[in-house]
Amino acid sequence: MWKTLIRTPLSTFTRKTLTQSIYLQLLEQTIPQLQNQPLYTFNTNQRPRVSKNPQFHSIRSSELTGNSYGFCSSVPVNGTSCCWNCNAQKPLLICQSCGSVQPVDHSVDYFMIFGLERKFDIEDGSLEGMYKSWQKKLHPDLVHTKSKEEREYAADQSARVIDAYSTLRKPLSRAIYLMRLEGVEVDEEQTVSEPELLGEIMEIREAVEEATDSQALKKIQSQMEEKLKHWSNCFANAFGSKSFDEAIKSIQRMTYYHRVYEEIVRKL
Numbered sequence: 001m002w003k004t005l006i007r008t009p010l011s012t013f014t015r016k017t018l019t020q021s022i023y024l025q026l027l028e029q030t031i032p033q034l035q036n037q038p039l040y041t042f043n044t045n046q047r048p049r050v051s052k053n054p055q056f057h058s059i060r061s062s063e064l065t066g067n068s069y070g071f072c073s074s075v076p077v078n079g080t081s082c083c084w085n086c087n088a089q090k091p092l093l094i095c096q097s098c099g100s101v102q103p104v105d106h107s108v109d110y111f112m113i114f115g116l117e118r119k120f121d122i123e124d125g126s127l128e129g130m131y132k133s134w135q136k137k138l139h140p141d142l143v144h145t146k147s148k149e150e151r152e153y154a155a156d157q158s159a160r161v162i163d164a165y166s167t168l169r170k171p172l173s174r175a176i177y178l179m180r181l182e183g184v185e186v187d188e189e190q191t192v193s194e195p196e197l198l199g200e201i202m203e204i205r206e207a208v209e210e211a212t213d214s215q216a217l218k219k220i221q222s223q224m225e226e227k228l229k230h231w232s233n234c235f236a237n238a239f240g241s242k243s244f245d246e247a248i249k250s251i252q253r254m255t256y257y258h259r260v261y262e263e264i265v266r267k268l
């Protein structure tokens, strides 16, 4: 699911291959599917490789430098600074003045979609409500009387809301996304050359291999959760103070512990 969501934006399906009924089913299934996913899940071979996959958040760095939503100029800023229909300001996904669905504007980042400040810590439950609200507003049943073009905008926006929700709800992908918004690509494939960390990971992996019952595995799993929590906090502090080297270091550690966590999930 993770791989599918990250590597294949739903817009690809919704616009080209899925019938409306399948699309509807997919949307209805999305929330439970995403919510059932453990927060730290993606396996070693299927994790997103941000720097090598242009489909993952198709944002150009030139689009990340902020957008002036305070005015509507005659020359569009970053594509859609005004509503295409009524020229109102700050249309975001749907124009608040006339209700027209807007084309995807990549200068609207995932945090803006959810009305959140661009920072690592987000309150529990702050994503779900807004996610459901957007999906209701963008639902094909609500836009079926609109033009073909606007229905396509709705399908694209809906797919983007799913990508945004999926990315922000997990600490590791949220951290990587935040770095990307700052113009820093994190290469998760880069091997850490710290013997101490590598030794520790080897020991943990051996313990996972040798674990004979679920109780032993769950014990290691909870240790991994603690490690992930610790390095998430380290990331938040480093990112907050713009210490990006430290932030990358935290992400690399989160990635290692995450892999072990995923291994345990597969064995349980």
Ligand SMILES: [Zn+2]
Residues within 6 Å of the ligand: 083, 084, 085, 086, 087, 088, 095, 096, 097, 098, 099, 100
């Ligand atoms: Zn409008």
